[in-house]
Amino acid sequence: MKKLRITIEGKTYEVEVEILGSRVASVAPVAAPAPVAAAPVVAAPVVAPAAPAAAPKAAPVAAAAGDVVCPLAATVKNVAVKEGQAVKAGDLLVMLEAMKMDTPVNATADGTVSKIYVTAGQSVQEGEPLIGM
Known part of the structure; x- marks a missing residue:
C-alpha cells in the first residue's frame, strides 16, 4: 500500500x-x-491613474481651390519650393516617403506658391493640402 x-x-x-x-x-x-490553512490574502497594490491622454491633433486644414493635395498617407521627406516662388507645370513641389518609396508631388499648372502647409518630417494623410497655389 x-x-x-x-x-x-x-x-x-x-x-x-x-x-x-x-x-x-x-x-x-x-x-x-x-x-x-487558507492562503494569506494580499491586497493588490494601488496604482495611480494613468496620465490623461494627450490632446487630439488638430484636424487637418481643408484644401482650398488651387491647393496641391497629398495623394497618399506618407511622411514629407522635403519641401522643394518656397512661398512666393514661381513654378511651372511638372516642377517638383514636395517629396513624400511612404513604405520606403519616394513619391514626388509636382505642380499640375504654372503658378506661384502662396502657402506651404507642411514641413519635412511631418506625417500627412491622403487629401491633406501640401502647397497653396
Missing part, C-alpha cells in the same frame, strides 16, 4: 493505493479531507 496526499479544488485528501504490477487494483480514502 502507498499513501498519497491529493489536493482537488482546494480540498486535500489522503488516500491509500495498492499497486499490483503496473495496474492499480484499488483506491480507498484513508480519512476525511485534511484541513488546509
Whole structure:
C-alpha cells in the first residue's frame, strides 16, 4: 500500500493505493479531507491613474481651390519650393516617403506658391493640402 496526499479544488485528501504490477487494483480514502490553512490574502497594490491622454491633433486644414493635395498617407521627406516662388507645370513641389518609396508631388499648372502647409518630417494623410497655389 502507498499513501498519497491529493489536493482537488482546494480540498486535500489522503488516500491509500495498492499497486499490483503496473495496474492499480484499488483506491480507498484513508480519512476525511485534511484541513488546509487558507492562503494569506494580499491586497493588490494601488496604482495611480494613468496620465490623461494627450490632446487630439488638430484636424487637418481643408484644401482650398488651387491647393496641391497629398495623394497618399506618407511622411514629407522635403519641401522643394518656397512661398512666393514661381513654378511651372511638372516642377517638383514636395517629396513624400511612404513604405520606403519616394513619391514626388509636382505642380499640375504654372503658378506661384502662396502657402506651404507642411514641413519635412511631418506625417500627412491622403487629401491633406501640401502647397497653396
